[in-house]
Amino acid sequence: MQKLEHIGIAVKNLNEANALFARLLGREHYKIEEVASEGVRTSFFELGGVKIELLEATRADSPIARFIEKRGEGIHHLAFEVADINKSMQGYKQDGFEPLQAVPKKGADNKMICFLHPKSTQGVLVELCQEITGS
DSSP states (O other), X not given: OOEEEEEEEEESOHHHHHHHHHHHHTSOOSEEEEEGGXXXXXXXXXXXXXXXXXXXXXXXXXXXXXXXXXXXXXEEEEEEEOSOHHHHHHXXXXXXXXXXXXXXXXOSSSEEEEEEOGGGTTTOOEEEEEEOOOO
């Protein structure tokens, strides 16, 4: 892992959460993006080199909707930047961590992502992410 890339926070209402975090952090979000495949709309803030990602469900069967239904709003995941997501996934799998998918997928903010199951990370959902470069 290279650095903490962002902290994901599940919210019920993205517009209300954006207003609250803008007041809290003293700055506006810099991007809103929908990831249709995950049923989520995201908003990003940046503070001191770390991003805050607010996540709002766009459909009732999305992972964020299920998370909020079960646990309520709050911290959803920690995301760490990696240099090579495929190599990292294999390494973590060999070390006993359980990836939630077999191959990385496209996520928000121009990233390829993979999650590690919280059962293998002391109850914390961990996201591995790699910047998508070139075409």
